[in-house]
Amino acid sequence: MKKTCDRLGIFYVFKASYDKANRTSGKSFRGPGIEAGLQTLANVRKKIGVPVLTDVHTEDQVIASAEIVDVLQIPAFLCRQTDLIDAAARTGKIVNLKKGQFLSPREMGQVVDKARSAGAKKLLVTERGTTFGYNNLVADMRSIPIMRTFGFPVIFDATHSVQLPGGGGDKSSGQREFAPVLARCAITAGANGIFIETHPQPDRALSDGPNMIPLKEMPALLADLRKIWRATH
Numbered sequence: 001m002k003k004t005c006d007r008l009g010i011f012y013v014f015k016a017s018y019d020k021a022n023r024t025s026g027k028s029f030r031g032p033g034i035e036a037g038l039q040t041l042a043n044v045r046k047k048i049g050v051p052v053l054t055d056v057h058t059e060d061q062v063i064a065s066a067e068i069v070d071v072l073q074i075p076a077f078l079c080r081q082t083d084l085i086d087a088a089a090r091t092g093k094i095v096n097l098k099k100g101q102f103l104s105p106r107e108m109g110q111v112v113d114k115a116r117s118a119g120a121k122k123l124l125v126t127e128r129g130t131t132f133g134y135n136n137l138v139a140d141m142r143s144i145p146i147m148r149t150f151g152f153p154v155i156f157d158a159t160h161s162v163q164l165p166g167g168g169g170d171k172s173s174g175q176r177e178f179a180p181v182l183a184r185c186a187i188t189a190g191a192n193g194i195f196i197e198t199h200p201q202p203d204r205a206l207s208d209g210p211n212m213i214p215l216k217e218m219p220a221l222l223a224d225l226r227k228i229w230r231a232t233h
Helices: 002-008 034-048 059-066 082-090 108-117 143-148 176-189 215-232
Strands: 052-055 071-074 094-098 123-127 154-157 193-195
Touching: 002 215, 034 052, 034 059, 059 071, 059 082, 071 082, 082 094, 082 108, 094 108, 108 123, 123 143, 143 154, 143 176, 154 176, 176 193, 176 215
Parallel strands: 052 071, 071 094, 094 123, 123 154, 154 193
Antiparallel strands: none
16 A cells, blocks of 8 residues: 555555444454554554554543554544543644534534644544435535535545445445445545555455455555546646
8 A cells, every 4th residue: 555655646644443442243353452553553653654543432542542643533423522532632643533424514513613622733524424324324425525614634434435334234234346436526526535444355354344445456446546636636
């Protein structure tokens, strides 16, 4: 990914979670835990030479993660947790606010205001689809220009937007074939960046495999997105 992005002139940030706290089932794989996970992120940052991002779920996690990562992410389901947002903002790190699946784009303006009131100056706002129940999400491209009016870059999460929450019974399913389509649409609609999950063998991934894009397909997709970016920006 780093070599591909360097070749295409794309700014690359590596994201991984040490604790996938929002799981369909209590038996689902959650990750290596905060200590081992942060060590892995630190190794990636040092050896690969890229900024790293991780999500935080508690104020204690904010404090520990801020010592290692470049970007702190507020998960979509926690985007209205005022104390969590305040703690992340006070670190001075870049904070990525993911839009809750239950919020309209304009309601995210209140989340941005919370972060700014806590002193945050470097924010990202991420669209990841809206839920209407029944194990599905809908990605409304109008949300991108709406959220850009908040004055911060807008990121589009292409792979979580094709997730089918709880669609696999005791786990989520997904429709990875539509992720590239939505990514192209988002760039055209004015997104400043794209969030994409990838894996060498998505069907063997321990989390979110059904919506991941196979790693071997990423160079061609990123090249396409770069062309669209140049044409529309």
